[in-house]
Amino acid sequence: MNSRNPIRARSLRAALLAGAGSTLLVAAVPAMAQDTPPEAAGEEDAIIVTGIRETIQNSINTKRAETAIVDALSSDDIGDIPAISVGQAIQTITGATTHREKGDASEIALRGLGPFLSNATFNGRDATNGSGDRSVNFNQFPSELVNNIKIYKTQQASLVEGGVAGTIEIGTLRPLDFGKRRLQGEIKAQYNPYGDRVVGTGGGVGWRGTLSYVDQFANDTIGISLGFQRNDTNNPEETYAASSTWTACRADITVTNNNCTELAREDYGSDIPYYLVPNSHIFRQISETDKRDAAFGAIQWRPSDRFNINLDVQYSDRTFVESRRDLTLSEARRSLTNVEYDENGVIRHLEGQSSLESNGSELSRSEEYLGGGLSVEWQPNDRLTLTVDGSYSRTIRKEIERNFRLRTDPMDVNGVRTVFNNMRIPYTYDLAPGSFVPTITIDPRFDLNNHDLFWDDARFRRDESKRRNEIIAGRFDAAYEMDGFFSRISAGARWSELTFRDYDLRNGDFNLNPAIAEDRRINNLCRTAFPQTDYLSAAKGNSIHSWATFDVDCLFDAYLGTVDPGLPDERRAAANRDVTERTLAAYVMAEYDADLGNMPVRGNFGVRVVKTDVTSNGLRSDLVLVPDPADPGRFTLEETGDFQAVRIKSSSTRILPSINAIFEVAPDTLVRLAGYRAMSRPNPSALGAGRTFTLGDGDEGGFTSIEEAIDNVRANGSPRLKPLMSWNADAAIEWYPNKDSLLSATVYYKQFNGGFQPVVYNEDFTINGETVNVPVTQTRNSPDKSRIYGLELTAATRFSFLPKPLDGLGAKVSYNYANSNFKNQDINLGDQYDPETDTVSPGLIAAAGLSGYSKHVLSAQAYYEIGPVSLQAIYNYRSKYYQDFVGGNSQLRYVGPSETVDFRASLDLMKGVSLRFEALNIFNEPKATYMPVYGSSRQYHYYGAKYFIGIRARI
Template identity: 85%
Template sequence: MNSRNQIRARGLRAALLAGAGSTLLVTAIPVRAQDTAPAAQGEEDAIVVTGIRETIQNSINTKREETAIVDALSADDIGDLPALSVGQAIQTITGATTHREKGDASEIALRGLGPFLSNATFNGRDATNGSGDRSVNFNQFPSELVNNIKIYKTQQADLVEGGVAGTIEIGTLRPLDFGKRRIQGEVKAQYNPYGDRIVGSGGIGWRGTLSYVDQFANDTIGIAIGVQRNDTNNPEETYAASTTWTACRADNSAAANCTELARADYGQDPFYLVPNAYTFRQISETDKRDAVFGAIQWRPSDQFNVNLDVQYSDRTFVESRRDLNISEARRGLTDVVYDENGIVQSLSGQSAIESNGSELSRAEEYLGGGLSVEWQPSDRLTLTVDGSYSRTIRVEDERNVRLRTDPRDLNGDTTVFNNMRIPYTYEITPGSFVPTITIDPRFDLNNHDLFWDDARLRRDQSRRHNEIIAGRFDAGYEMDGFFSKLSAGVRWSEMTFRDYDVRNEGFDLTSDIDEERRINNLCRTRAFPQTGFLSAADGNAINSWATFDVDCLFREYTGSEDPGALEDKRSPANRDVTERTLAGYIMADYDADLGNMPVRGNIGVRVVKTDVTSNGLRSDLTIIDNGDGTIRLDTTGDFETVTIKSSNTRILPSVNAIFEVAPDTLLRVAGYRAMSRPAPSALGAGRTFQLDGNDFTSVEEAIGNVRANGSPRLKPLMSWNADAAIEWYPNKDSLLSATVYYKQFNGGFQPVVFDEAFVIDGQTVTAPVTQTRNSPDKSRIYGLELTAATRFSFLPKPLDGLGAKVSYNYADSNFETQDVRLGDQFDPVTEEVSQGLIAPAGLSGYSKHVLSAQAYYELGPVSLQAIYNYRSKYFQDFVGGNSQLRYVGPSETVDFRASLALMPGVSLRFEALNLFNEPKATYMPVYGSSRQYHYYGSKYFIGLRARI
């Protein structure tokens, strides 16, 4: 973020925090006066409320009626959730915040706690994703086809699994319950200013949605169907360092790679932290998604209710990436200035420089749904059977080309440096996350003749397949007396997660110098693909470089633009995980009076048994000479399967109580035990031989990068939890609530080192392999959650159309996550601890502060809404775990929405996302050590909606 935006954002955040306090006061005084005028209140009840106000009213009413502590966002009509995606909608709910990918909300964290601590369901059923974790990719689902979102902050037994942070429930419309015919269509045009800077693109996209709901046969059969096509673009510009960081000895020689500080010298010798490489990346992108949501509801009698629902989404995005790569960030380092944490402030270095190009496409297909049959054989007994299926398949194909510097240029002339390595300087200003990397000015980055040597072509394919088959049976019996209802049920599910990542690079690239010159000249990109590259990044010194056409280079070097993926997909890095779950619960609802005070709630217990089977491949290795002074390891092609099994059973009691201390005031208390499972990808039994790149100078260096790509014996993270909330509902539009919560974790995660033997070219080599295990440690989280919402109806017209909602969550945790290379390590035999070099992180996804503020104005045909979201810094684990620490910097975004009713059923709508071009910054392996920043730009949508 540049300095102007930083000042503007700080002022905005201060104003919103001040506004939060004033909203609390405004809610607490004038809205009480509203209730003293019964006639006015009765007139208000006769008014038909629509739009944003209706959505907030529904959310307040849902929160009040639920037994658990719940926050919600719901709309009576289809397409009325005020957001462009489900992820954006969720982040307006109290305590919910998002992790941004490609400029949009993706994975959700509740109460500042990471996605892996939450459980997400779709129409009450577990949903798959293509990321390898258990969170739902909310970008996959259009908000126009979703009607309600509930977040259970506390657990109750019929949620079966739930989550430590909470459960996110996404719901679609049931046509008979909707009760009316509705045909609706909407078309939106998108404009992305960053897309307009892409050469040959205008930054224009569109999305169209059509839905139909109706009832037939005397309202015994209902259907609902919605379709959407989304065709947009999400260009991106970024600087990034690699994902492997080394602690270098401060006294190392500058002639070669810096010397890694030995673990025996931790805490004694000075060090500084550097990555393997630095990369500037320009991305041009197109994004297409087709989605279909359908439901059939059949109610032949009052005793039977049958619901069938299906969701399908097929999303494909294609990226053209152009990289400038400083590939030897550890080499020739001099004049290194660093602070007490090892964070480099400035240095000089020498590195080969690469112009890399890649074409990447990702196709992600989601198919989910289920059949539910509800039978009520008597007035008191209800039986429900539910079967469901969810599947996500994500396939990525990437073709990558590297061209590198050489002591001579393409014409055979000696360069001014007389070697392939170019001097550069690195400097970062305190308080900034954007480093200034300056290449020696004698080297012209835009001269294609300087990038021609060591051509390398790769064709990668990865595939992730996540599938869940589940069945559930529930019974509910209404009773008289203290216990009003008794519920019980069982659930069975089988989840499978399989992935592979294969590389095809065995191409014969031998050619003489004349052929190299011909290819280089033929495949040059005459103009840099983007104007104003990283112009918003203060201090950036690199705005363009020589780029090449990837299709042309593949065609000229290999004879085919796409040589295809390897047929043999086997690899030691593959994951093959099957998780079978059998669970049961019993729960009793109660409703009574404590003196003159009504009390209601539930008490219950869940038992969850989990069996995990993880298959991994093992193979001998062979050394391959890359021909440029580096080597890599590859498998021999002979594999054997290693199977690791694990099992655990967890008992999860829960109790919820609601005390109606006044007709408009509720006191809630809850206590429960909760579990959060490891990500499926974290249960793999495979081995990976590099963290990024695989060009090494020695066998020792190559084998030193081996790591486990999962830990099959990991158990769920368990916690005991307590919540207490006070909620005041002065009228339909207003809410003032405060919740305090406490979570004690029984266990955590520790990196543990095992020595494993690998056969390399017939020789047995022993290498340390780091995995993750459950620890006996105890840690805790405590937090405070505040919500205030009101409509300022006491103001004179036309100001009485103003409304606001502010929510804030504070969390404090002492949970520790160690860096797998530079943190504490545990010996599995002796249980001795080898002290680490850098401080541990907290929980993955944990933010201390989360703030959301909304202001809306509705008057007649006009509706306006502004939304501000702030999230403080957090640690984010890489998918699959067993990796170094990565931190995401504070994030704040401002969105705006407006609509104008042109005539009954027809409205003009406008949305603006990320108005102030807020970037995303990440740091490794300690906070403050710049690793990556992304600029996405703002997005604008304008459209027309019609409904009959």
């Protein structure tokens, strides 16, 4: 292991970079002051500004004009948002940062707060996704077909719902408002150097092509815009992972031929020593192909000056296929000796024994998004504007995974006894302080690459899950222009119905033990070479670089007689979710514009009322114990199929006042004040009424006792969860010395009324005909009070005072600091509320903060534009944060600090034709997660860098 502490080193590096950013903030002040003064701005009006400078200018103009505290990224032309994806673009906006999946930006956190605290809309309408939460999957939308992104940091009544952290608004252009004809095509080639190490995937090469067309007809009364994109890439990945279930094991009891002894809850807080251990360890290699087709379109009709009608549609269909090859230590709690651990229970060293498994799977995911709406705006007179909007959004995500397991045995596949007396292989585990990946060393007498040693207890599963999220909504708004103090009065109402339904069905657990001769034939027939070179070579100290792998299709066909056994006959299950959420909301808002002495003052105030009704349907079933044919001492729980329906309803009404005020203290300086109440709803998947019966011991072979089976009954949602509420206050000062420059500082405070806390309810289940009382853990709204306060800084300028050609340099730096005392408890090891005694039993481990909460977020951009050349470098840093699992009711998971550097360049070859280059994550930053306390390694992802080169032509 490398003795260098990467967590401490990254923190130091982040601090140095934050200091550098602060230095640039200070340096930007004289640069701004020496730039073109406001009174000379007329000379600049004749200059056509394009590229990155134009985007930053538009963002500054939007921020200055909005009544609420807003940050934006926008372009006057289609395809000019400077990013490879919408998520990558958003993370350049002040206070916004992303969670990375598959090496790209996905969900967005505002001001260091998690995505569930934000509200995301597409053209002003709520959008669905396939994850089961409320954030938009920004990977579904090509940045080339998006024109503006706004982030409302404060709320106003016309936003109707909004979010505690803010509202993200993604917009596409309206063709008549665009006002010109544009035909544009772009094609890019992608290269991922890491892909060269993966066999049979095209060497990390992919491509994306975009075509768009905008035009106006009939004397500019009808406009159309069309956009299409095909994305065909691959995203290989290598990971180390532990299971998602962790146990506190007693350190004062050593068990050599069984699982470690779990520390009982009644012993929490005692002096009994303990350490934290997962159920399994997995080394995984992933080869992948990824395809996405997207189409955006709009028709705008303006039959007269009084009517404006706009119809827009967005469609995206993404499919990726992963080939996974796993080496699994399936009994990470068994026969643990010589355990060394720190004061937090994090294991530093141990020796154990586990059966080893060569597992393989083929996983395909398809996600289809369809959204759009019709908006009709009518002005019956010069003062009154009436708007009606109807919208639809639907996402369907479907996953199919076929996987196999081949285990070790005292004999190899040829019937020859190995040097080990049983199926379990000795190993050692070492985790150096600050390391991402533990060093797991298998007994050297066992050859991981010998296919003969993996053959026993062949098991086959076919899992299919499907999530359907749909929103139908309608909205009516009326606005009346006035003279005097009140400049405008607006009111409106909104109705929406959200449905979320899913299933997760297994057809399998085909545990097959044919004669050794048949196993030998199949084993030889289905062997494959390890599909990658230098596996986990970037993870210092890793000692496992390859293992024996097998072909999934070959094994399924040989053992089952079919490559795909399909869905089971019974598609109902107790774990299925069926949630309907109906929302009725109304608002009234007054805008004002006046003078306070000689100082102009403008703003708005209003109130919104939001009523939410949730209906969650679930199923319950009797259970039976099914012995494992390979091990009579173990069994699994299965549903009998005799289901009873359960329906749980919940309702809430929230009143949300808001006020915004802008004081123009100088022609180039604004002071903003805002106060508002905000709400963030639980994720739809967290409102399920179902129950999940998980297998024990890392899902490798069932239970050894009825008590162990009972401990694995989990609620897959908490339908009675209410929105998280907060009172909020913001104050900002903004200086706009010229078109290219901005210096702003915002302080904010949020007080939460309530948090989230595990609660245990006793439920009766019938197992083998007998009624058993089972404690089922859910999540409730706690009465806790908590708060967040923070500081947000932004500086942007172009160094026009420098001599040519250096006057093309520009920079933007933004930093957000947040401090929170919000608490999220671990579902197993944290504080737990007992509704019968109205008491809280203390937990074993510390609570986490808000999901997605990072204390520090820093983004820095430097650009250089001169003539036909445009260059831009982007740095993003985010400190560690807690990330919950979608659906809730899970143990704590932390994501380590991340910092990425991206680079973009373009060269104008001729009028309308440009060569473009982009590089993402050029320093190969991995992603690391920890459970259930920070520092206890849970997962390590490595994706590598990505490079894009392409050409764009427009006429």
